[in-house]
Amino acid sequence: MNMEVEMAAPALDLEARAHGDHPHALRLWLRMLTCTQLIEKSVRTQLRAQFNTTLPRFDLMAQLERSPEGLRMNELSRRLMVTGGNVTGITDQLEAEGLVERVDVPGDRRAWRVRLTHAGQANFRAMAQAHEGWIVSAFDALDAAEINDLHRLLGQVKSRLNTSTESP
Amino acid sequence: MNMEVEMAAPALDLEARAHGDHPHALRLWLRMLTCTQLIEKSVRTQLRAQFNTTLPRFDLMAQLERSPEGLRMNELSRRLMVTGGNVTGITDQLEAEGLVERVDVPGDRRAWRVRLTHAGQANFRAMAQAHEGWIVSAFDALDAAEINDLHRLLGQVKSRLNTSTESP
Numbered sequence: 001m002n003m004e005v006e007m008a009a010p011a012l013d014l015e016a017r018a019h020g021d022h023p024h025a026l027r028l029w030l031r032m033l034t035c036t037q038l039i040e041k042s043v044r045t046q047l048r049a050q051f052n053t054t055l056p057r058f059d060l061m062a063q064l065e066r067s068p069e070g071l072r073m074n075e076l077s078r079r080l081m082v083t084g085g086n087v088t089g090i091t092d093q094l095e096a097e098g099l100v101e102r103v104d105v106p107g108d109r110r111a112w113r114v115r116l117t118h119a120g121q122a123n124f125r126a127m128a129q130a131h132e133g134w135i136v137s138a139f140d141a142l143d144a145a146e147i148n149d150l151h152r153l154l155g156q157v158k159s160r161l162n163t164s165t166e167s168p
Numbered sequence: 169m170n171m172e173v174e175m176a177a178p179a180l181d182l183e184a185r186a187h188g189d190h191p192h193a194l195r196l197w198l199r200m201l202t203c204t205q206l207i208e209k210s211v212r213t214q215l216r217a218q219f220n221t222t223l224p225r226f227d228l229m230a231q232l233e234r235s236p237e238g239l240r241m242n243e244l245s246r247r248l249m250v251t252g253g254n255v256t257g258i259t260d261q262l263e264a265e266g267l268v269e270r271v272d273v274p275g276d277r278r279a280w281r282v283r284l285t286h287a288g289q290a291n292f293r294a295m296a297q298a299h300e301g302w303i304v305s306a307f308d309a310l311d312a313a314e315i316n317d318l319h320r321l322l323g324q325v326k327s328r329l330n331t332s333t334e335s336p
Binding site (some may be wrong): 023024025026027028029031032033034035036037038039040042081132135136138139140141142144146147148149150151153154155156157158159160161162164 | 191192193194195196197199200201202203204205206207208210249300303304306307308309310312314315316317318319321322323324325326327328329330332
């Protein structure tokens, strides 16, 4: 995959922070963070180059694609983990470009939902297909069994993290 | 590593985006992103609760701890992958709190380096020790062999990503 990194590569290598006497979990964490940041940076670069768009726009459209009936702004904000202000700005942009539209919420005159237009659906499908290819490419150092192992191990980590999060 | 997010926990489960017919690499990526975000969120929460500080401040001090002679602002910005403006603001805060100091660069009257003060070193050591414990705890669903497997598999991913970055 072609990754245009705007800075010298070593800056992204958080593993450089880990000394040999650190617990293995810390070295694992810094490696995981480095991989995540490298992949995310590559996705941002390619979204920009191939679709002239940004990751927040892509993420917002991805949420709408999963909810064909549309989403209220507060629900959209919650799902996107960003401030309501950011979501409003991006939504306004996408609306001006004809990719999303606002629809009334029956029974609530002061509320509306945002949903993808047909043009937005087509645009998102093209981006999602390309995105899938970038991600497959990002992990092409691993064979199917290794991808499976990694998925399984991270599943154990995630289950424990979710359990910790849910407990008071 | 630089998003200040406040949200309900379920919003973090990006895996909900993956349908069964997506390539396994895409499901792996969304799971990896979810794990990374959950751990990062936990680190932010605990830095706030136990040290009344933020991840960008912690990251900046971590960079300085590795460079006892200090770093120039542009080098610090590069390593922190954030804008010079943010780095300047954080540096000003830390300086006002006596945790970092500016020192002259010999032979360049217009430049200076930033380095940890003794108080900053002590403060960072306490945070780094706690941080190490949080990370060990985040991965405690895995035994030593599994941590090793995960580290090795992500190493393969990282090597390929770095190779792609370096090639023209």
